[in-house]
Amino acid sequence: MFARRIAVVGTGYVGLTTGACLASLGHRVVCADSDAAKVARLQAGRVTIPEPGLPELVTAGLAAGRLEFVLGATQAVGNAEVVFLCVPTPMGEGGAADLRAVESVIAEVGARLPRGCILVNKSTVPVGTAAKIAELLDRDDVAVVSNPEFLREGSAVEDFLDPDRIVVGSDAEDAAERVVALYTRLGAPSVLTDAASSELVKYAANCFLAMKLSYVNAMAELCERLGADIADVTEGMGYDRRIGQSFLRPGPGWGGSCLPKDTYALAQVARVAGVEFPLLEATIDTNTRQRQLVLGKIRAAAGGSLRGKRIGMLGLAFKAGTDDLRDSPALAVAELLAAEGAELSAYDPAISGEVPGILTTDDPYQAVKGAAVIVLLTEWPEFRGLDWGRIGEMAQAPVVDTRNHLDPDVVRLAGLAWIGIGR
Numbered sequence: 001m002f003a004r005r006i007a008v009v010g011t012g013y014v015g016l017t018t019g020a021c022l023a024s025l026g027h028r029v030v031c032a033d034s035d036a037a038k039v040a041r042l043q044a045g046r047v048t049i050p051e052p053g054l055p056e057l058v059t060a061g062l063a064a065g066r067l068e069f070v071l072g073a074t075q076a077v078g079n080a081e082v083v084f085l086c087v088p089t090p091m092g093e094g095g096a097a098d099l100r101a102v103e104s105v106i107a108e109v110g111a112r113l114p115r116g117c118i119l120v121n122k123s124t125v126p127v128g129t130a131a132k133i134a135e136l137l138d139r140d141d142v143a144v145v146s147n148p149e150f151l152r153e154g155s156a157v158e159d160f161l162d163p164d165r166i167v168v169g170s171d172a173e174d175a176a177e178r179v180v181a182l183y184t185r186l187g188a189p190s191v192l193t194d195a196a197s198s199e200l201v202k203y204a205a206n207c208f209l210a211m212k213l214s215y216v217n218a219m220a221e222l223c224e225r226l227g228a229d230i231a232d233v234t235e236g237m238g239y240d241r242r243i244g245q246s247f248l249r250p251g252p253g254w255g256g257s258c259l260p261k262d263t264y265a266l267a268q269v270a271r272v273a274g275v276e277f278p279l280l281e282a283t284i285d286t287n288t289r290q291r292q293l294v295l296g297k298i299r300a301a302a303g304g305s306l307r308g309k310r311i312g313m314l315g316l317a318f319k320a321g322t323d324d325l326r327d328s329p330a331l332a333v334a335e336l337l338a339a340e341g342a343e344l345s346a347y348d349p350a351i352s353g354e355v356p357g358i359l360t361t362d363d364p365y366q367a368v369k370g371a372a373v374i375v376l377l378t379e380w381p382e383f384r385g386l387d388w389g390r391i392g393e394m395a396q397a398p399v400v401d402t403r404n405h406l407d408p409d410v411v412r413l414a415g416l417a418w419i420g421i422g423r
């Protein structure tokens with residue numbers, strides 16, 4: 001393998017993981033961010049996102065001199081053979097992806113990229129963005145390549161180093177092959193295609209996953225009406241290898257920094273392309289509805305009205321294993337509860353700071369003390385190990401388990417009613 005000189009712009013979940021992992025594969029990596037405090041922390045080897053294995057890779061990369069952190073993209077690209085863009089593409093107007101961060105990096109470094117270097121976009125972007133970047137760059141000597149990232153928060157390093165596939169797309173074939181070669185040691189299958197198809201793979205995959213979850217959540221509602229058990233239904237479905245067991249757990253709706261914005265972005269792309277995509281619209285609507293269904297369960301558990309009632313929330317993050325609150329279903333449910341006059345207290349093992357409208361505590365028992373209803377919203381393993389007998393003494397409250405995460409018998413043994421999803 002050739003060790004390459006690589007620049008990574010943006011050191012969030014994707015950029016920092018990409019930089020640290022590529023350094024661990026032997027490449028020489030300079031990571032840049034526009035956030036001075038973040039850069040200073042990383043220069044000192046301090047990683048503040050809770051990704052297993054990431055601090056160790058950063059420490060090892062710094063010690064080996066293969067990983068470096070600098071302030072601003074300009075500082076990183078001067079000597080690079082390959083430049084990765086890993087900047088945010090949040091939801092913008094009308095649901096479309098907001099590409100301003102991508103455009104601003106191009107404006108900042110476009111003229112400074114070394115001759116012959118390859119610009120690789122890893123941010124999730126709509127079809128046509130690679131072409132747009134090439135147009136903005138306006139340089140014949142720099143190839144633009146799309147290389148979407150599929151890592152999940154909470155298992156970013158593992159997903160990066162042991163990926164299901166590598167997708168690389170470009171209209172410059174030679175450059176695309178050189179990008180595939182960066183990952184050779186991972187031994188993953190690669191899909192080499194044009195830039196448009198590569199960009200679309202990312203949305204197609206995320207929206208399919210969202211569709212799978214909306215399907216399961218709707219099926220869970222049906223189970224409740226028909227007296228069936230969603231756990232058994234999904235297990236029975238999942239043994240079919242064409243379906244698979246993963247991504248079949250019902251919940252309070254899917255959230256996070258990717259699935260919500262990417263479903264909206266693809267819906268917007270389809271609208272602009274003049275293609276009707278009712279399946280995708282229904283995927284999004286079903287998710288909005290799921291939060292209302294959860295609200296209804298909590299309201300019913302509270303006796304029909306939430307006004308003035310204390311709701312003890314277990315979990316705030318959008319899933320276990322992360323401290324990310326972006327588009328968290330827990331916060332969406334909290335907002336609906338607050339709108340009906342509920343008072344909210346919450347405990348999440350990964351969240352220590354203040355959350356607007358919610359009294360947060362670092363003690364799960366304090367969070368549920370005196371609650372009218374206890375609601376589990378994030379599937380942290382430690383919630384299973386709580387002393388439910390003690391909780392039963394502190395709050396004679398029904399437990400709405402929006403993830404079917406707890407053992408119903410343990411909760412019932414504590415004298416509390418257990419209310420799950422689809423069971």
Ligand SMILES: NC(=O)c1ccc[n+]([C@@H]2O[C@H](COP(=O)([O-])OP(=O)(O)OC[C@H]3O[C@@H](n4cnc5c(N)ncnc54)[C@H](O)[C@@H]3O)[C@@H](O)[C@H]2O)c1
Pocket residue numbers: 009010011012013014015032033034035038072073086087088089101104105122123124125149150151152153257258
């Ligand atoms: N988070 C995930 O699990 C995940 C997985 C796959 C793909 N993605 C996609 O990857 C992209 C990045 O996502 P993320 O979660 O890593 O974002 P993030 O918000 O965690 O990190 C982005 C970083 O970019 C920095 N930044 C912004 N503008 C900059 C600029 N002009 N110059 C230098 N740095 C700049 C920010 O300060 C921040 O540190 C998005 O398009 C996202 O959709 C995310």
Ligand SMILES: O=c1ccn([C@@H]2O[C@H](COP(=O)(O)OP(=O)(O)O[C@H]3O[C@H](CO)[C@@H](O)[C@H](O)[C@H]3O)[C@@H](O)[C@H]2O)c(=O)[nH]1
Pocket residue numbers: 124149150151152153154206209213246247248249250251252253254255256257258259318319320329
């Ligand atoms: O069976 C399941 C699986 C997931 N979820 C929920 O679905 C959401 C998304 O979960 P997950 O996909 O694990 O989170 P992310 O880290 O956001 O990862 C997704 O988004 C990333 C950014 O695009 C992609 O790279 C990943 O492949 C894709 O899984 C969360 O609210 C989960 O709680 C469920 O409700 N039930």
